[in-house]
Amino acid sequence: xxxxxxxxxxxxxxxxxxxxxxxxxxxxxxxxxxxxxxxxxxxxxxxxxxxxxxxxxxxxxxxxxxxxxxxxxxxxxxxxxxxxxxxxxxxxxxxxxxxxxxxxxxxxxxxxxxxxxxxxxxxxxxxxxxxxxxxxxxxxxxxxxxxxxxxxxxxxxxxxxxxxxxxxxxxxxxxxxxxxxxxxxxxxxxxxxxxxxxxxxxxxxxxxxxxxxxxxxxxxxxxxxxxxxxxxxxxxxxxxxxxxxxxxxxxxxxxxxxxxxxxxxxxxxxxxxxxxxxxxxxxxxxxxxxxxxxxxxxxxxxxxxxxxxxxxxxxxxxxxxxxxxxxxxxxxxxxxxxxxx
Amino acid sequence: xxxxxxxxxxxxxxxxxxxxxxxxxxxxxxxxxxxxxxxxxxxxxxxxxxxxxxxxxxxxxxxxxxxxxxxxxxxxxxxxxxxxxxxxxxxxxxxxxxxxxxxxxxxxxxxxxxxxxxxxxxxxxxxxxxxxxxxxxxxxxxxxxxxxxxxxxxxxxxxxxxxxxxxxxxxxxxxxxxxxxxxxxxxxxxxxxxxxxxxxxxxxxxxxxxxxxxxxxxxxxxxxxxxxxxxxxxxxxxxxxxxxxxxxxxxxxxxxxxxxxxxxxxxxxxxxxxxxxxxxxxxxxxxxxxxxxxxxxxxxxxxxxxxxxxxxxxxxxxxxxxxxxxxxxxxxxxxxxxxxx
Numbered sequence: 001x002x003x004x005x006x007x008x009x010x011x012x013x014x015x016x017x018x019x020x021x022x023x024x025x026x027x028x029x030x031x032x033x034x035x036x037x038x039x040x041x042x043x044x045x046x047x048x049x050x051x052x053x054x055x056x057x058x059x060x061x062x063x064x065x066x067x068x069x070x071x072x073x074x075x076x077x078x079x080x081x082x083x084x085x086x087x088x089x090x091x092x093x094x095x096x097x098x099x100x101x102x103x104x105x106x107x108x109x110x111x112x113x114x115x116x117x118x119x120x121x122x123x124x125x126x127x128x129x130x131x132x133x134x135x136x137x138x139x140x141x142x143x144x145x146x147x148x149x150x151x152x153x154x155x156x157x158x159x160x161x162x163x164x165x166x167x168x169x170x171x172x173x174x175x176x177x178x179x180x181x182x183x184x185x186x187x188x189x190x191x192x193x194x195x196x197x198x199x200x201x202x203x204x205x206x207x208x209x210x211x212x213x214x215x216x217x218x219x220x221x222x223x224x225x226x227x228x229x230x231x232x233x234x235x236x237x238x239x240x241x242x243x244x245x246x247x248x249x250x251x252x253x254x255x256x257x258x259x260x261x262x263x264x265x266x267x268x269x270x271x272x273x274x275x276x277x278x279x280x281x282x283x284x285x286x287x288x289x290x291x292x293x294x295x296x297x298x299x300x301x302x303x304x305x306x307x308x309x310x311x312x313x314x315x316x317x318x319x320x321x322x323x324x325x326x327x328x329x330x331x332x333x334x335x336x337x338x339x340x341x
Numbered sequence: 342x343x344x345x346x347x348x349x350x351x352x353x354x355x356x357x358x359x360x361x362x363x364x365x366x367x368x369x370x371x372x373x374x375x376x377x378x379x380x381x382x383x384x385x386x387x388x389x390x391x392x393x394x395x396x397x398x399x400x401x402x403x404x405x406x407x408x409x410x411x412x413x414x415x416x417x418x419x420x421x422x423x424x425x426x427x428x429x430x431x432x433x434x435x436x437x438x439x440x441x442x443x444x445x446x447x448x449x450x451x452x453x454x455x456x457x458x459x460x461x462x463x464x465x466x467x468x469x470x471x472x473x474x475x476x477x478x479x480x481x482x483x484x485x486x487x488x489x490x491x492x493x494x495x496x497x498x499x500x501x502x503x504x505x506x507x508x509x510x511x512x513x514x515x516x517x518x519x520x521x522x523x524x525x526x527x528x529x530x531x532x533x534x535x536x537x538x539x540x541x542x543x544x545x546x547x548x549x550x551x552x553x554x555x556x557x558x559x560x561x562x563x564x565x566x567x568x569x570x571x572x573x574x575x576x577x578x579x580x581x582x583x584x585x586x587x588x589x590x591x592x593x594x595x596x597x598x599x600x601x602x603x604x605x606x607x608x609x610x611x612x613x614x615x616x617x618x619x620x621x622x623x624x625x626x627x628x629x630x631x632x633x634x635x636x637x638x639x640x641x642x643x644x645x646x647x648x649x650x651x652x653x654x655x656x657x658x659x660x661x662x663x664x665x666x667x668x669x670x671x672x673x674x675x676x677x678x679x680x681x682x
Contacts, residue, residue, distance in 0.1 A: 048447050084441070104430060
């Protein structure tokens with residue numbers, strides 16, 4: 001075995017709160033130049049005349065050490081003077097915007113209107129807040145998740161925040177995805193033979209990862225990449241760690257299980273990280289030719305985040321070495337075949 | 342003399358801080374339905390993607406009892422979390438926007454973008470904040486004051502706030518004024534025979550009142566109105582009570598005196614309210630056929646505001662009765678002339 005520590009870029013696909021936890025873990029254990037975090041932008045929306053990018057912001061605040069640990073989103077020590085004043089003016093207050101948090105929305109909206117790309121703005125904000133790894137939107141083109149419900153379609157944040165995920169979900173639509181261009185850094189990283197691996201965070205597959213997969217070329221690039229693609233299950237013991245994942249899966253008639261997560265990612269997935277609580281499901285998943293790694297996946301503190309990141313990377317590296325061995329075997333076999341001619 | 346208290350609408354022309362003080366005084370002594378406050382919008386500007394209307398806001402906060410008494414502008418007890426966060430993002434921080442104050446800018450900008458008029462938004466905001474009198478922009482069309490300086494033209498707030506009025510002023514331009522439509526309520530009020538009077542606040546004539554006068558039809562309507570037009574001098578004893586009025590007048594080669602104020606408004610003015618400190622200038626002004634009322638014009642507290650408002654209204658009513666008497670004399674003379682035929 002090589003004594004050189006594993007290197008190469010790790011591409012990490014993330015939604016907001018849950019995904020951001022592991023993003024921080026990865027940022028702690030990887031050299032900054034080896035981590036490319038790809039944020040879902042399907043949650044983005046226009047509100048009060050501002051363009052708000054909840055997943056990018058949650059990732060930004062988390063990586064910059066500014067996040068509110070209690071909510072998982074927004075900034076620590078936030079105040080609500082703006083919201084109180086807005087309420088007095090009869091403005092829409094269902095989406096909370098803290099006084100400090102407002103700056104990122106106002107400044108981003110101004111820069112977008114001035115013609116800057118979301119990529120450029122996100123990178124500059126990250127740099128100014130001390131984030132060293134790359135954080136990019138899945139695309140610079142607007143994609144907007146629409147939740148199809150029993151009572152009609154709802155813009156994602158209307159469903160998610162205003163209506164508290166109450167309407168029963170019948171499906172999703174990712175407006176704009178069809179014509180969106182996958183982020184060039186993602187295309188380049190996935191095509192790079194030295195790519196270490198792709199990690200799909202413990203985010204909601206339906207609303208955090210599927211919008212990415214709806215961008216043309218993303219799924220094919222994941223299928224084509226030589227590096228392992230692993231996901232961390234957001235479902236633990238039949239429940240979602242966070243948010244409406246389980247409720248949505250039930251409403252769509254899916255079993256709320258780690259197997260359902262593996263099925264959801266079928267075709268792109270080489271390995272699934274599941275919680276030890278779900279060990280009994282491992283065998284069935286392995287039977288679908290998806291490797292399984294069991295570990296503690298619930299992250300309460302920074303140690304948990306770092307530990308899971310280390311664990312996931314170890315799993316990625318084992319899959320890669322396995323693939324390399326098989327390549328060597330295949331290549332040896334080819335040589336043997338050649339010699340046999 | 343009539344025992345019926347004076348009635349009819351009083352039209353009050355106002356800029357920001359200085360003008361707002363007397364606006365509050367007038368609002369305290371007049372029935373709400375009898376006061377129409379017309380705000381300068383030449384100071385308005387687009388900043389951080391928001392449309393900011395400093396004079397409307399100062400008037401709104403003052404009339405609503407929310408104003409910061411120390412600065413004269415902004416809200417009392419304001420906080421600056423947004424500004425700190427914006428600074429960390431490298432945003433423009435030369436124009437202070439308090440956390441509570443931001444709500445009015447965000448909400449107004451949203452509503453303007455949605456097609457509502459500045460009039461409708463200002464009225465709704467006022468209603469929600471408990472303002473009973475009418476407060477209207479001089480026009481719903483954008484007018485933007487440009488300060489011509491020795492080093493080139495500057496957008497008003499760049500000159501006023503960013504550059505702290507330091508560049509030497511050579512003139513002013515009111516972009517958009519030529520095509521702007523005077524507010525219909527102003528047109529109607531000035532044409533109403535029952536108009537009680539027009540009061541020009543102790544605002545900077547060059548930058549708070551001249552933008553209004555640059556709107557086609559405003560000066561003619563003031564000349565044509567039957568009611569007295571009086572101004573309250575913003576200059577007291579050769580100094581401006583507030584702001585750069587004196588500095589600007591000097592730079593434009595004007596004497597910094599109450600006489601220069603009377604000259605500036607020549608053609609529209611029936612009376613000028615000056616501070617007792619300037620009593621010596623009264624005779625020369627009266628010689629130009631402008632009536633003069635001497636009183637204490639510097640307003641430190643609410644009592645001063647109410648007292649000046651009462652004083653100014655008394656002056657207006659005396660001028661009106663004087664004009665009525667002259668009309669009666671003229672009418673009597675005409676009758677006599679008729680009889681002599």
